[in-house]
Amino acid sequence: MPSASRSAAQLVIARMSSVFPLSTAEEAALLDLPLQLADIRADQDIVREGDRPTQCFSLSQGFTCTYKFTGEGRRQIMAFHLPGDMPDLQSLHLPALDVSIAAITPCRIAYIQHDAVRDLCDRFPRIGSALWRETLIDGAIFREWIVNVGRRDAPGRMAHLLCELFMRLRAVGLAEGDSIALPFTQAVMADALGLSTVHVNRTLQELRKAGLVSWKGETLIVRDWKGLQREADFDPAYLHLRPDAA
Amino acid sequence: MPSASRSAAQLVIARMSSVFPLSTAEEAALLDLPLQLADIRADQDIVREGDRPTQCFSLSQGFTCTYKFTGEGRRQIMAFHLPGDMPDLQSLHLPALDVSIAAITPCRIAYIQHDAVRDLCDRFPRIGSALWRETLIDGAIFREWIVNVGRRDAPGRMAHLLCELFMRLRAVGLAEGDSIALPFTQAVMADALGLSTVHVNRTLQELRKAGLVSWKGETLIVRDWKGLQREADFDPAYLHLRPDAA
DNA sequence: CGTTTGGTTGAAATGTGTCAAACTTTGTGG
DNA sequence: CCACAAAGTTTGACACATTTCAACCAAACG
Numbered sequence: 308m309p310s311a312s313r314s315a316a317q318l319v320i321a322r323m324s325s326v327f328p329l330s331t332a333e334e335a336a337l338l339d340l341p342l343q344l345a346d347i348r349a350d351q352d353i354v355r356e357g358d359r360p361t362q363c364f365s366l367s368q369g370f371t372c373t374y375k376f377t378g379e380g381r382r383q384i385m386a387f388h389l390p391g392d393m394p395d396l397q398s399l400h401l402p403a404l405d406v407s408i409a410a411i412t413p414c415r416i417a418y419i420q421h422d423a424v425r426d427l428c429d430r431f432p433r434i435g436s437a438l439w440r441e442t443l444i445d446g447a448i449f450r451e452w453i454v455n456v457g458r459r460d461a462p463g464r465m466a467h468l469l470c471e472l473f474m475r476l477r478a479v480g481l482a483e484g485d486s487i488a489l490p491f492t493q494a495v496m497a498d499a500l501g502l503s504t505v506h507v508n509r510t511l512q513e514l515r516k517a518g519l520v521s522w523k524g525e526t527l528i529v530r531d532w533k534g535l536q537r538e539a540d541f542d543p544a545y546l547h548l549r550p551d552a553a
Numbered sequence: 554m555p556s557a558s559r560s561a562a563q564l565v566i567a568r569m570s571s572v573f574p575l576s577t578a579e580e581a582a583l584l585d586l587p588l589q590l591a592d593i594r595a596d597q598d599i600v601r602e603g604d605r606p607t608q609c610f611s612l613s614q615g616f617t618c619t620y621k622f623t624g625e626g627r628r629q630i631m632a633f634h635l636p637g638d639m640p641d642l643q644s645l646h647l648p649a650l651d652v653s654i655a656a657i658t659p660c661r662i663a664y665i666q667h668d669a670v671r672d673l674c675d676r677f678p679r680i681g682s683a684l685w686r687e688t689l690i691d692g693a694i695f696r697e698w699i700v701n702v703g704r705r706d707a708p709g710r711m712a713h714l715l716c717e718l719f720m721r722l723r724a725v726g727l728a729e730g731d732s733i734a735l736p737f738t739q740a741v742m743a744d745a746l747g748l749s750t751v752h753v754n755r756t757l758q759e760l761r762k763a764g765l766v767s768w769k770g771e772t773l774i775v776r777d778w779k780g781l782q783r784e785a786d787f788d789p790a791y792l793h794l795r796p797d798a799a
Numbered sequence: 800c801g802t803t804t805g806g807t808t809g810a811a812a813t814g815t816g817t818c819a820a821a822c823t824t825t826g827t828g829g
Numbered sequence: 830c831c832a833c834a835a836a837g838t839t840t841g842a843c844a845c846a847t848t849t850c851a852a853c854c855a856a857a858c859g
Contacts, residue, residue, distance in 0.1 A: 357790075375700050378786035383700040397693070400686040405693050405791040429678065439685045440646040442692060447643070447651050449695035454621050454629040457702040457747025461815075492837060501703025503816050508839060540624035544603075545651040706846075738805060749848055754807060800859105807854070816845075823838070829831090 315342060315365040315417035318391035318479070323437045325549050333431050340427065342417040347410040354395055358404045362418045365393045369414030370490070373406050374498065384499040385449060387411075387472065391479045396442055399424055412490050447545045456501045459540065461510045464500045466539035469520060471546070473529055478548050486528040514538070561588060561611040561663035564637035564725070569683045571795050579677050586673065588663040593656040600641055601653045608664045609641045615660030616736070619652050620744065630745040631695060633657075633718065637725045642688055645670055658736050693791045702747045705786065707756045710746045712785035715766060717792070719775055724794050732774040760784070 313321070316338050323329055329337075342365075347353055353371060354360055366388050373386040373394060385406065388394040394408050399421055428435030448471070455467050476487045497507040514520050519535045521528045529535060559567070562584050569575055575583075588611075593599055599617060600606055612634050619632040619640060631652065634640040640654050645667055674681030694717070701713050722733045743753040760766050765781045767774045775781060 373696070375696070377700065377704045381704040383704045385696045385699045397689045400682060401689050401693065401793050403790065403793075405793070406696060432675065435681070436646060439688070442685070443643045443647050443688055446688065446692040446695055447647065449692060449699060450619070450621070450631045450652060452699050453631045453695060453702060454623065456699060458623045458627045458629045494837080504837090505817080505839085506815055509815095512839085544649065547647050547649075547651070740805080750805090751807085751849080752847055755847095758807085802858085804857075805855085808852085810850090812847105812849070814845105814847085817843085819841095821838100821840075823836100825834100825836075827832100827834080829833100 313367070313390075315344075315367040316340060318367060319365060319393075322391050322441075322479075323434070326437060326440065327433065333434055336427060336431055337434070340419055340423055342419060345416050345418060347414040347416060349410055349413050351410050353408045353410060353414075353416065354398075354404055355407045356404055358398075359402050360395065360398050360404065360421075362420045363393060363395050363398050363424065364416045364418045366390055367415045367417055370411040371408055371414060372411055372495070372499070373408050375406050382498045383501065384495065385452065386445065387499065389475055389479055390481065393438075393441060396438060396445075399438075411495060444547050447547060451545045461500070461502055461506055462513055463539055464502070465496070465507070465510045465514060466519065466535050467541055468496065468500060469514075469527065469529070470536055470539045470541040470543075473527075474543050474546060474548065478546075485530075485532065486523075486526050488525060489527045490525045559613070559636075561590075561613040562586060564613060565611060565639075568637050568687075568725070569680070572683060572686065573679065579680055582673055582677055583680070586665055586669055588665060591662050591664060593660040593662060595656055595659050598653055598655045599660075599662065600644075600650055602650055604644075604650045605648050606641065606644050606650070606667075608666045609639060609644050609670065610662045610664045611639045612636055613661045613663060616657040617654055617660060618657055618741070618745070619654050621652050628744045629747065630741065631698065632691065633745065635721055635725055636727065639684075639687060642684060642691075645684075657741060690793050693793060697791045707746070707748055707752055708759055709785055710748070711742070711753070711756045711760060712765065712781050713787055714742065714746060715760075715773065715775070716782055716785045716787040716789075719773075720789050720792060720794065724792075731776075731778070732769075732772050734771060735773045736771040 320329060320334055320337050347369070353364065356375065367390055369390070371388040371394055372384045373388070374382055374384045376382050386394070395404065398404055424438070428438065451471075455464050459467060472489065473482060473487055476482045481487065493507045493511070494504045497504045500507065502510070515522075517534070517538070519529075519531045519538060521530055535541075566575065566580055566583050593615070599610065602621065613636055615636070617634040617640055618630045619634070620628055620630045622628050632640070641650065644650055670684070674684065697717075701710050705713060718735065719728060719733055722728045727733065739753045739757070740750045743750045746753065748756070761768075763780070763784070765775075765777045765784060767776055781787070
């Protein structure tokens, strides 16, 4: 079954199974979670800075991003979320959100009450650890983004972002060979990379001219994976994927 | 008792108590943790990228930083750690380290075996949650650093870093009025802010000339807290300190 | 003391931002 | 199904923040 149509619970189960085999009881508990499905329009906020949610959500279709506005109105995106991610899991232990999360594309999400998650963690400590682990990987990605924005030039930054998205999408079965669906505007990428949209445009042209990538509508084709990695200075260790996936 | 001389366990207890009151059993368990103390020289690595440690450590004296080198040999610091922090807690659930951690100043640290921490989390789930929470706050700080490096100019970045360090040090009792001990070289700050050392030097001169801060040897004096916050566009919410501390 | 480390300064180079306009694609209502 | 509007992309010229390079200075230190 293609990942794009799998349910939120199935995606979470698949991801956890890649770390350790789930018992039947654990798997049953995950499938029994009371979920409230919702469809979100593109560009809509799902949660906002300052909110104190009593639930968190799992993304089953589409892309979301975590972002914040500067006092001078400049937006910085700190993370992209793919199907299977739980973008605001942090709210489980940090009552007030310090960032907003918005849908980049139309999304299908599944809300889960915090109480249900806490109950799950109490009854199945390994699931609790697995969720903790997810938030730690998020942290590792944040760290890598600091390196990216702080110490790489525009082509390196862009290449690094593309490498990351390619590997993460492949890990959840959303890559088709050497191409991925990437419905991001250049303005979105600019906000993620700390660049202007104009410069993102020029940088993408560079990467295309260098034969590293090309685009067909909204799908990115990786033409030269080794070269893209080299340009990006990309080492996937920080994604903590299964050894065979990296 | 001044924080600088408190033990690792006492610092951790103090921090957790600020979120919820610890039971006597919980407190006893924390004090009973088998710790191995170590003194680290300045500039020494404590753990290195790629390591697979069987223990983590708590910082009781001094400053450490999490960093990584780019392929072209440029260093980016992603976090500073103060007494009471557990800088590599992530290794509890992510076997391979994706970053290195080094002492900026001479440090006193306390190693704790992962098994002991896991056992503690099993017996006292609230302590487990509190540790998880700590790693989530680390994540929130990483996110804010992405904003800082991505979307603020040099004076804003520097001011923001100083605001954060001031608040965090105050929260663990290491501020004296409006001043803090900040034994960082300008090169260290440059690596944390994604700037060159030369530009850090000029930026600090600006902040001093604007009357926001001044230095007396290795201690920073905040001359105009409101002004510094304004320059930094600083909102301490992301630090998730107790309401009264913010 | 000489040596090292860290701080300061100046001049020139450069990567990226800004502004403004044109172009292209997508979506939509008549 | 066309016409138009809206959104996104591309281009050029110019401004400017930050880097680089190089030298010099000051403080700490063995």
